[in-house]
Amino acid sequence: MSEAALSPVETPALPKLGIIAGSTFLPRAVIESCIEQGRPFFVLALDGSCDAQTTDGIDHEWMPLGALGRAIAKLKSEGVQELVLAGKVRRPKLANLRPDLKATKLLTRLGSSFFKGDNELLRTIISFLEDEGFKVVGVHEVVQELVTPEGLIGTVRPDRKAQADIELGAKIARGIGMLDIGQAVMIQNLQVLGVEAIEGTDALITRCEALKVEPHGGVLVKVKKPIQEARVDLPTIGVATVERIAACGFAGIAIEAGSSLMLDRTALAKRADELGVFVVGFSLLGE
Numbered sequence: 001m002s003e004a005a006l007s008p009v010e011t012p013a014l015p016k017l018g019i020i021a022g023s024t025f026l027p028r029a030v031i032e033s034c035i036e037q038g039r040p041f042f043v044l045a046l047d048g049s050c051d052a053q054t055t056d057g058i059d060h061e062w063m064p065l066g067a068l069g070r071a072i073a074k075l076k077s078e079g080v081q082e083l084v085l086a087g088k089v090r091r092p093k094l095a096n097l098r099p100d101l102k103a104t105k106l107l108t109r110l111g112s113s114f115f116k117g118d119n120e121l122l123r124t125i126i127s128f129l130e131d132e133g134f135k136v137v138g139v140h141e142v143v144q145e146l147v148t149p150e151g152l153i154g155t156v157r158p159d160r161k162a163q164a165d166i167e168l169g170a171k172i173a174r175g176i177g178m179l180d181i182g183q184a185v186m187i188q189n190l191q192v193l194g195v196e197a198i199e200g201t202d203a204l205i206t207r208c209e210a211l212k213v214e215p216h217g218g219v220l221v222k223v224k225k226p227i228q229e230a231r232v233d234l235p236t237i238g239v240a241t242v243e244r245i246a247a248c249g250f251a252g253i254a255i256e257a258g259s260s261l262m263l264d265r266t267a268l269a270k271r272a273d274e275l276g277v278f279v280v281g282f283s284l285l286g287e
Helices: 028-037 068-077 101-113 118-131 160-180 201-209 239-247 265-275
Strands: 017-021 041-045 060-063 082-086 136-137 151-153 185-190 191-194 217-223 250-257 277-283
Touching: 017 028, 017 185, 028 041, 028 082, 041 068, 060 068, 068 101, 082 118, 101 118, 118 136, 151 265, 160 185, 160 191, 160 217, 160 250, 160 277, 185 201, 201 217, 201 239, 239 250, 239 265, 265 277
Parallel strands: 017 041, 017 082, 041 060, 082 136, 217 250, 250 277
Antiparallel strands: 151 277, 185 191, 185 217
16 A cells, blocks of 8 residues: 555645624524634624624624625635625615725616615625625535425424415415515415515514414415525524414424525424424425
8 A cells, every 4th residue: 555545635624714794593503613613714793783692702893784895805804715694684775874985886786686686686796795706605505404404393293284384385485486575475274374575584473473364373484585596595494483483373384495594403393392383394396
């Protein structure tokens, strides 16, 4: 055997990751994954969106959305090669944005898409960042264990009525996704209680509580938009989603397997069982 064959295979170091952090637990999940992997990272915390606890104990800098030039310069000075956009970001009013020169350039490229659906907006932002020399990656590429598996999460199972609601809800959610409206619908007894729009999933669940056709039952169905840029804004649920479903008296959640994210799956399954809520990952027919 040759000397080269006896030498250990060296694993190339992972490129430094820039985490552009919005709200929710998702940015923290990416941070913790980087720590576990020994991967170098830097966090750019977005003013007005990122939660304060996200940046506890880690290297970061707060940045307003309009300071794009300063943000890009900071990321480059930190040696960032790859970028991930994690968490929710509130779309600001133009009057409050105060864009610098670089942000003005992006706004010019965005044009009317700034006021349209999320997907076109996000595609343009990704293209802009890649033109600046960064490689944009998805959260699911950095933290693969967050990807929703197919099948039951926890032990509570959907009954036949819920299964029928899931099948209908998947078709409708797919339809509104094609129009870049939202990712989720609330269904009960084959009736559409509501569709997700700009308000987000939590607000959809709360709004639909008063619209239930009977006291119990009803399902949140969430799927990836068919036109969606997979590197950003994949459908996501967490413990808080389960708790909101239970508080509003709904039966459960069905979310597209392989094309969505599930935060802290173990804790989510435990809480769903405690509250008697089912959570299931499903695949769309024909996918």
